[in-house]
Amino acid sequence: MTHPVMNLADVVLDEEEAQGCYVSRSGSISDHIGARQLGYNLTEVPPGKTNCPFHNHHGEEEMFLILEGTGELRFGQQRHALRPMDVVACPAGGPEVAHQILNTGSVPLRYLALSTLVPVEVCEYPDSGKLLAVAGPRGARRVRAVFHAKAAVDYYDGDAGAA
Numbered sequence: 001m002t003h004p005v006m007n008l009a010d011v012v013l014d015e016e017e018a019q020g021c022y023v024s025r026s027g028s029i030s031d032h033i034g035a036r037q038l039g040y041n042l043t044e045v046p047p048g049k050t051n052c053p054f055h056n057h058h059g060e061e062e063m064f065l066i067l068e069g070t071g072e073l074r075f076g077q078q079r080h081a082l083r084p085m086d087v088v089a090c091p092a093g094g095p096e097v098a099h100q101i102l103n104t105g106s107v108p109l110r111y112l113a114l115s116t117l118v119p120v121e122v123c124e125y126p127d128s129g130k131l132l133a134v135a136g137p138r139g140a141r142r143v144r145a146v147f148h149a150k151a152a153v154d155y156y157d158g159d160a161g162a163a
Contacts, residue, residue: 002034008067008112011042017051024051026113039115039138045071045103054127056098057090059118064088064101069109074100082109095126124149 006029013025029040045051054074064087071082076096082088090099103109123132131149136142156162 002032004033006033008042013042013044021049022052023049026051037117039113039117041113043111043113045069045101045109047103047106047108050100050102052100053125054098054100055123055125055132056095057092057115057121057123058094059092059121060115061092062090062099062113062115064090064114065112067110067112069103069107070105071109072102072104074098074102095124098124098126 011027011029013027015026015028017024017026024043024045026041026043029035029042030038033040043051066082066084066086066088068084070084073080073082073088075090076098082101088099088101091097101109101111117138119137120135121133125131129149130146132144132146134141134144
């Protein structure tokens, strides 16, 4: 049986992202403590970087707890300063709740990220016009597709028997 407690000092930051301004390290907590419907991870972003593009979720809700460092939250059309012990809510919805956390400080920005886990998710990326669609349980996704929304085709495109 999984132990339901894990100290953040014991989280191993073993997932790395390094793609231009998108640089971060993170470590999963969920699987180590037996979480089933919530995803937990510890994320660290170096100064001047962000961990991911500006996006919104249509299925998952996220919460972030800032632990160390300072940053800025892009949220819809607004920007908010972030400091330790700030709690950030990012509900599911459209571009009005799109979000991105940037490290504007001089030391690593560390935060605890929590999210609901849904089997089907669509994310929008307002800056680039992309969409992400995923389906299946976490760790065993059967569908994962990223594409530009402007590349949309007719519903019957490619189907035999369509006029």
